[in-house]
Amino acid sequence: MNRVLPAAGVAFEAEADVLIVGAGAAGLVAALAASEAGAEVVVVERDAVPSGSTALSAGLIPAAGTRFQREAGIADSPELFAADIMAKAEGEPDAAVVARLTERIGPVLEWLADSHGLPFDVVTNFSYPGHSARRMHGLPKRTGSELIDRLREAVEARDIPILTEFRATTLFADAAGHLAGIAGTRPGGGEERIGCKALILACNGYGGHRGLVARHIPQLAEALWFGHSGNEGDAVLWGEALGAELVHMSGHQGHGSVAQPHGILISWATVMEGGFQVNTAGQRFSDESHGYSEQAATVLAQPEGKAWTIFDERIAGIARQFEDFRQAEAQGAIVRAQDMAGLAAALGIPETSLAATAAEVAALKRGEGIDRFGRDFRNAPALEAPFCAVRVTGALFHTQGGLRIDTQARVLRPDGAALPNLFACGGAAVGVSGSRASGYLSGNGLLTAVCLGEIAGREAARPVRLDAQYIAS
Template identity: 65%
Template sequence: MTIKPVPSEGFETTISVLVVGGGAAGLCAALAAHEAGAEVAIFERDPLPRGSTALSAGLIPAAETRFQKLHGIVDTPELFAADIRKKAHGEADDAIVDLVAAQSGPTVEWLADRHGLPFSVVHDFDYPGHAARRMHGLPSRSGAELIDRLRQAVEEAGLPLMVQAAVTGLFGDAERRIHGLEITRPDGTRDAIGCDTLILACNGYGGNPALVAQHIPEMQGALYFGHPGNRGDAALWGEALGAKLLHMSGYQGHGSVAHPHGILITWATIMEGGFQVNTNGRRFSNESLGYSEQAAAVIAEPESIAFSVFDERIATVARQFEDFRRAEASGAVIEADSIEALAVRLKLPADALGETFAAVAGLKQSGDADAFGRSFAGVAPLLPPFKAVRVTGALFHTQGGLAVDRHARVLDRDAHPLPNLFAAGGAAAGVSGAQASGYLSGNGLLTATVLGRIAGISAAKICSRLR
């Protein structure tokens, strides 16, 4: 993509802060900029803001919140930052890690107190890599509810949210200052809107097969479970401006998407003592490392298929998630009163599945780690009725993108901030490093909401200096 010169006829109108993208990052950015006193408008390509946020579980990890304290959960930003660094193999930008960990709690409480989002903490099971229970979600535990409530907050604030307004170009100058953007509507009409500052909160590149093949070849051809509009526009515009792209090989996968139903199955089914087998009825990995890296592990198995196996106790925990309840209603969750009957229903070798059950039961009793390095110590045995879901691995969203500083300003290749361009959400590089295994549960919405809020505040400050 190229950056267009400022149109000779000028702009139809000029607005202080323009936000590209109506997902969690864009809506948080718009709310924060508005509260800081700036005039704001949001541009969203779809008829209704949804994006990757709506496809997620809607969970935001945050440290030292009052929601944690209600359940006696002890947590600190420093502990959270250490968890992020450990999961990302030390590859993430230290300054950004410290920033998002420190601002995670204030951001969740800002959304709760200022905008009425009824958060609570998931307090009944652990997510891999988190040393404390810090995942915060809304009552349905769904991203659809999160995006709907954020949209409602934007509407109540009276902010213009332009839908079916695809941003098809940016206007800039030789100093790499953005002067506005071009929007194209479904009927082909185009408008040029001027701005003082621009926030890119639009997308990653998971919906662009060519970029996926270039940067994450192991996921080429995998099921893409993100928003199809994630075509990499932000990265391509950034490249044209000389911006630095960081950790483009990083991504969030998921090793438990019901197939062919296309419904996300919570990883609680695994972390509470379940396991995965392949079409031969055998386990094939350490499932407890994380659902992101498990995507590639599942895809590498025959037919790219696995079966998540658990029981009614675990299903009770999983039912707090709307997606799991929907999976049950659709028939994706198979139930049987015995291992033999479960094997028949799943069309798996009964002998192999029985041996796997026995091996896992033995590990739970002995407390030993298995050959893959997973420990089942302290986990309750599976009891009938048994449950299982046929799943595949999927690419959810990319974690690489535009490098930003602590003010969410986009950096050039020499680490200098561009004059008036900000990025958050899928447009910005996350804190997961360059590998799928670096993704800590919730990293996507963590950086979307925190960096989105920071981008809005920072953009508004620039606008106030221009007055």
């Protein structure tokens, strides 16, 4: 049940300066920022333990011009990062928001490292598609679960309450759209109401709501949903009821590399370092390097909706820095053979076809000919025995459309006016990927979650800070 009801006459059992719905990366970062700005903060979370889509990701956040890059000898800038985002999404995102995010994300990561002990470093041994520099920042295990755990620990260290197993159902607003608070349910029944001076929606996208997916992304209506089960579109439904503008609702992040049937994300390093994908006939079917997001639908269009990613032990060594890949190996998802004939036999695909495909790729890497799909293999090392493969399918990871926001993370109406005290970040807010899967630049999801979370938290706390300054004067 997602309702917006009149605030007049509603009594609240508890109050907060800043109330945050959702304890994923966006909500937890927002909580830290708002608390440090002097606000009393409460976070509500539907799950027993904070996780969200963040926990299912690789936990990598793109940022440009950071000290972590400088320490690794990487030259980069926010302007170059912004240009990469706009190029991938063909100019669709709000340029002002993109500029704000790319300028701010570096300082945000350094703040999280210095003030809250998150030990970020940069992935330096392979590049992600569409990025002009190596700018993916992660924690040592390279998992989203590690990121969410460290953020939760930081929030708990500041004694910010996280009310878990709280299912927000209702927003209370006046005629001008000013939010007075929320209502929700917890185990044991009964309704609890919490009032607030500012509300941040950091709850979710809508990828887990099959009806909304069928309406906005029909080509993935039957795709494997690889996001969090709580992504049921609460923010979208509340936003519609409040008269907010919804933008780029067909935008999404897919992934063409989820191990099947194991359900484990396989790093795209398996492709970007010189691997390739074949279908059940042993034939390539696309330019795999264009991006893992758009590759989801491409893989799903193959027979049985599956493909094999072919790589070698050198590439496996690079992918092994990710815990997900190590788990895939431990569960037997990675197949190995000393030659292509043995690999084809293990995969159950035609030996002559796979051998011909491998020979074609090897020739392209030597600069012989032009790939019919447009991929440039020339700088990729040749694959060497032992050869590796993993069976994958395409999946929907999270949606990129959502509530339109400005550079302060305020939720906007169609006329551009901001709702008085409503902010959005993470999956609740429109991302910077435009209206198509191909617009998704690697890391866009956590970029907007973490950076918009910090902006939303700080901006939502601004009236509290101004009040405190007024009283002190």
